[in-house]
Amino acid sequence: MATSALEMRQNASRESWSFERTEDQLATIMRQVHAQCRATAETYGGDADDYVLGANTADFLRVAEAMTAQGVV
Incomplete structure (x- = not known):
């Protein structure tokens, strides 16, 4: 899912990212997910x-x- 989000961002900006740039951004996302899971x-x-x-x-x-921000609950 994270890679798909990166691809969508790349397509929206009409850029072509290198493998290394994509890999670096994915690594950052995964570190953040790891830290958030542990803290939560x-x-x-x-x-x-x-x-x-x-x-x-x-x-x-x-x-x-x-949901709260949208007024659903």
Whole structure:
């Protein structure tokens, strides 16, 4: 999914990125995802290595915030 988002950004800007640039941006995204999963898991009472708790909770919060911002809830 992250690579698809990078491809869409590249297409929208009508640029052609090198493999290295794409790889660097993907690595940055994946480091951020890793850090967010660990932090969220710890915040909500789990072990930092509980990626299921961290990822699911972080995604739930993101959806809930978007729904609140749109006035759905």
